[in-house]
Amino acid sequence: MNLLQRRIGGAWFFTMIVLAFVSKIESLTADEKDQMEKGLTAGKEILGYIKDRKFTQTMTILADSASQFLGALGPFVSFVMTFVSGDSAELTYMKEMMKEIDRRFGMVDSKLEDIQALIEWSNFERSLRQIELNVQTMDRIYKNFYEFEGLASDKKRDFSISYESSYDLSGSKLYELAVKESSFTDSLSVAIMKKTKYDRKQTNDYLLGILKIILQGMRIELAYSEMQYGGTFYNSQRKEWERRIVVVSEKFKEIDDTVTKAFLEQSKKDTKKIALDNRPNSMGNLDFSVKVCNKLKEKYYWRDWFCAVWDDDVSSNEFSYTLCGGFFLRWEYGRNILVSSRDKTAPRMNVANAKAELNKFEFILYVGIRYDGTKIIKDFSKANPIFDVINVNNACCIAVIKKHANTYWHKSDYTRLATKDLYYSWWLVIFG
Template identity: 30%
Template sequence: MNWKVLAGVLLVLYVTVATTKEIRNTASNIQHGLSLAKEIGDFVVAKNFTNVIGKLATAVTPYLGIIGPCVSFIMGFVAKTETAELKAIKDLSTKVDNRFDRVDSQFDEVKNLIEWVKVQVQYSSAEQRINALNARFENIYTFSTKDVRKTTSAFVNSYDSTYQESGTILYQGIMQGGHVFGGGLFTSVVKHTNYHRGKSQAFMLGLLKLLMKAAKLELTYYQLTHKDVRGNQNQWSTRFSEVRKKMMATDAAIVKEFKTQSGKDIDDLLKNNLKTAMNNNDFNNMIYGYLTEKYSWKDWLTVTYNDITGGNVHYVGECGGYIKFRNHGRNFVAASVDRSKRHINMATARSIVSKVDSCKVTTSYRPHKHNIYSRKDADKAYQTFPSSVRDHCDPYAAQGVISNNGYDVHIKGLPSRMYWRKQEKCNHVFIFG
């Protein structure tokens, strides 16, 4: 046996096996990083702000770390047949980009509120440049392997001629904001939306998507032009950490402003929807819908009725809510609880309300059998709520007694949060928590 030939064959086999194993390990690492980016993208598409914040803490750095190797991996297949590993990476890359490319109508709506194009041309241009270059990037892995050199060359040329540090401009706009947006773009959008948490979160997530694209584009460029990939990766990792902190701080500021801002909103809605133009039922439905949409982390109770006066006809209590008596032709009461709060025990609530002494019913037989209803004054009936309800805010955030005497009373809240007894001849009695 020719031992030299055998040794040569074994060496080739060893190198082949080792190379194959290395390729698979590299592909596996790349797929893991892309999967993490896809998870972030899924949460962004779902507008799950809390999960995005959580995932950013652990997923961004590993994702940034595989962008360079991913580009090199694809470049290694120039004019070669695609392997299963390359195909899997391309498919996953497509899924990631689909999530970060998805158009968000709410993001566009909020941009219009802050006059994205008119007032801050540099930020609008940065967005356009990032999206245009991203289309070039996607060609790298969507075109066939024989076109890789052509697509990467087109990407580099486009980056050199059009990118203009757009990622840095956007990052600085978020963190600093320049002269127009003191405090940054996040702070500006909060003010322009009057502390609308959902819209502000949508805007922050929209900018995060742009930053994710920008980081990917810069790292790809650095890899293709043999620049300091590691330094750029570390820079973006730090940036995302700072942006994440800014997102959390902005969201916390909105929640902190809830009490003040919701009070302003209620005042505006009362002023702009007079009793002469909108009846109590329509107003109560409208304001309930507004509050539950804008302050979506709260469950609400709204009560609207005529602008009656006197404790004998109405008496209500609430914790941390609003009582707006004789306000533009109506009386209005609102209360809220965090959605995470346990719902009230309905059997207990029913028992409490049924024991409120608000109506006495007697039977008369002259001239025929019939019931006589004697309504108890609202303030006196209110005092028959147990002290655990009247004098505490947990588990109940609001309760009340309102005369049912043609005062057009409308009450709205989740059935699992509220129990309402309508005594047609006497009083409305309700409890909420």
């Protein structure tokens, strides 16, 4: 064999070795493919719930599936960097899944600028605007990394330079702000809850926006760890982010639970504010009852509400009541205000039975009020004798209120309410 033949043979052998190596690194085992597919699917589901503003479902799937999503991020970056001969069908499929995740990221309004204005943080260390800018800038570079063709070394270099020069661990910083409190300041989550005056929907929407940025930051930081270090360091970072996501989920659920339980105290404050802003000389009792009830229905949407209003210049003998999930405000800027509520999931009273109970009352001119065909309530100038005989199972609010007191009410669900107009004297109301 001459020298030329030996050289050609050696080159052919080297080429076969390289192609075999490329073929090996450009393929996935069934387990690896399954892990990545499940992880990216979990990411799509998490972002889908965030996009749809479904807070409870997001927290549930976050606790159940975040580790799968995390487990796919490093292998995805590694898989992208191995290809030197164009995308395989497998990588193309994985990229399409990641693009769908990015599409859902893009449909979520993070509102960090609104949050900063809301909680009135102004110092640079706590600049939410800058955190969001840093994350979104790096997120675009991350997309370029996996979407555009080019040498893996060049894409890795571009990503790393941007990360090291301007990212400033913004995802980790937002995580710290969101969950940690100090002796001087609340955590970001608690500050939002207080500044929204315990508005559950607003609070949850803001928290989901924060979660979106945290997840983007997590993806960026894990990508950098995989590119630069891989192996043991990457695995330690992935485990740290798994721990953080658990903490975020628990903290956000704790905030939601606190907001939910605050409805009684906060709804009373809200009602007092409405009464202050809408005195009787500017709004009648009917419109006022509608305004209060609609406000409570909108803000505390997981409860059904009943609101009754009458003038405050009547004696205590001219009304009697029990209440549940609510309060009574007497002499509140010219009005008496009775509010009750029940959780939407609470058992409902039988409205037909409640109406039948109220129909047992009959007004007889010059005699009094007859109950159940026999009992005569002679002292019908007072509310208590009428109130005391009303008997309905599973009713949580019963009210007897003088009609001449300019009495009106409003309700958020008619299937929980029974009423009776007792001649010219009384309104009888049962809510449950």
